[in-house]
Amino acid sequence: MMKKYRKEADKLFMGKKGTKKHQKARNDIDRYHGTDQFETAVKTYLDQYGLPDDWSTLSLLLDYSNSGSVLQALAAMKDIYETRSLVEKQGFRAKVDILAMTASDSDLRDFAEEMLKTL
Structure with a gap:
């Protein structure tokens, strides 16, 4: 009860x-x-x-076309990055690396590049 x-x-x-x-x-x-x-x-x-609160949904948002929303998702994920497992951290770093190389939005690309330096 x-x-x-x-x-x-x-x-x-x-x-x-x-x-x-x-x-x-x-x-x-x-x-x-x-x-x-x-x-x-x-x-x-x-x-x-x-913005969602959970890691798995936030990670899916990294594939969304709106770069502003992707930036917010990246920032939220960075805040909880240290609480994640090694595999999740590696996957996140790989995704951020891809965004840093391929994002068409320069703000998103720059944010991802800077984030990689701190992960």
Whole structure:
């Protein structure tokens, strides 16, 4: 009984991010990654809930076409980088390296290059 109350209290503190609708929107990003529907899924999520809190969804956002959103995702991931596993850190560094070399937006490219120096 206490677990149920705690779960409900956690949802209350999470606000919109504690709903089934939020979970579906987050799952849509994962499900549509690599498809034509990915851009719409990310835009819908960001418009409704803002930047995600979890590492896996943030990492998917690095493939989004909006460089401003990618910059925000990179900054958020940098803040929690040290708490991640070695494999996650290596994957993140590789992704940042690719962004530093290939991003068409100069601000994003510069940010990624600077970030690589600190990882």
